[in-house]
Amino acid sequence: MNTETQEKIDAYVALYDAISVKTGNESISLVIFQEVIKDMRMKYIARAHGNGTGLTLATEKQKEYLRKIGKSFDESLTKKDASAMIQAEIKK
Numbered sequence: 840m841n842t843e844t845q846e847k848i849d850a851y852v853a854l855y856d857a858i859s860v861k862t863g864n865e866s867i868s869l870v871i872f873q874e875v876i877k878d879m880r881m882k883y884i885a886r887a888h889g890n891g892t893g894l895t896l897a898t899e900k901q902k903e904y905l906r907k908i909g910k911s912f913d914e915s916l917t918k919k920d921a922s923a924m925i926q927a928e929i930k931k
Contacts, residue, residue, distance in 0.1 A: 851876070854872065854875065855868065855869075855872045858871050858872050858875070882915060883896075883914065883915050886915050886917060894917045894918075894919060895917065895918050896914075896915065896916065896917060896918065897912075897916045897917060897918050897920070897921035898918060898921075901916075901918065901921035901922070901925065902916070902921065904925060905921060905924060905925065908928055910924055910928070912924070
């Protein structure tokens with residue numbers, strides 16, 4: 840399993856655990872977790888398509904460069920934000 844997949848799994852498990860602690864009920868936790876994940880997915884899809892805002896997801900080339908220089912980021916990172924991160928690194 841690659842590192843990116845493992846990190847996503849770890850994040851999902853941590854999210855579920857946090858919900859479980861708050862609710863104290865496994866059934867309710869699962870329903871809330873599913874809804875939160877759906878919301879995250881819809882946000883990702885909307886950003887990928889620009890959602891009419893002109894904001895699109897960062898390119899693979901941008902993400903590869905950011906990983907190479909050790910920067911962490913959310914998968915919903917936009918081209919604009921990735922570019923700003925890269926420019927800030929170049930200016931160092």
